[in-house]
């Protein structure tokens with residue numbers, strides 16, 4: 055049993071905001087780019103998307119369905135949460151130093167997440183919170199305005215992940231953007247490199263040694 059394993063939670067009270075996509079791509083960055091042993095733990099009780107991706111059989115790291123009884127043999131475990139919180143999930147969240155919170159770039163989502171962080175007492179004293187503005191379309195002024203507000207108003211770390219068709223494409227292949235190298239058509243390579251760069255920037259905010 056590796057007692058030094060570190061947990062990273064990817065959580066939002068909202069559905070469909072990119073928790074699973076970011077969990078897989080972060081783990082893929084740590085493993086395929088940085089060379090670390092990593093596992094994803096799929097905490098969804100139903101519609102286990104991460105487990106579905108894993109069943110495609112190509113990911114170079116394991117995905118466990120549900121929290122195992124023994125700590126996994128890995129340096130890092132990325133916890134892919136369902137879009138809610140309860141007492142059991144809170145116990146799992148409390149294992150983590152880092153909480154990655156994807157946010158869609160809309161004023162309503164921004165307000166809802168800010169409220170949820172308060173309601174669930176996910177405080178800076180206890181966690182390092184990284185808010186990820188996910189699916190940003192920077193041609194849209196209202197989305198740029200949310201990016202601006204977020205960067206001006208929060209003390210949390212902020213990362214931006216753009217809206218790119220390469221993300222669902224690669225997930226559909228059962229891969230992340232790093233392990234998909236050589237697996238997508240050459241015309242997608244530019245998108246793939248840009249996606250790798252933004253996931254790497256996000257991963258660097260997670261200061262695990």
Ligand SMILES: Nc1ncnc2c1ncn2[C@@H]1O[C@H](COP(=O)(O)OP(=O)(O)OP(=O)(O)O)[C@@H](O)[C@H]1O
Pocket residue numbers: 068069070071072073074075076103135136137188189190215216217218219221222223225
């Ligand atoms: N940056 C992005 N650009 C384009 N599509 C994205 C991006 N991030 C996620 N998606 C797509 O959005 C959809 C929802 O993402 P995902 O399943 O990761 O969300 P989720 O928060 O895990 O959802 P749930 O709450 O149901 O677990 C997926 O089809 C995913 O591929």
Ligand SMILES: [Mg+2]
Pocket residue numbers: 073074075098103134135
């Ligand atoms: Mg999910």
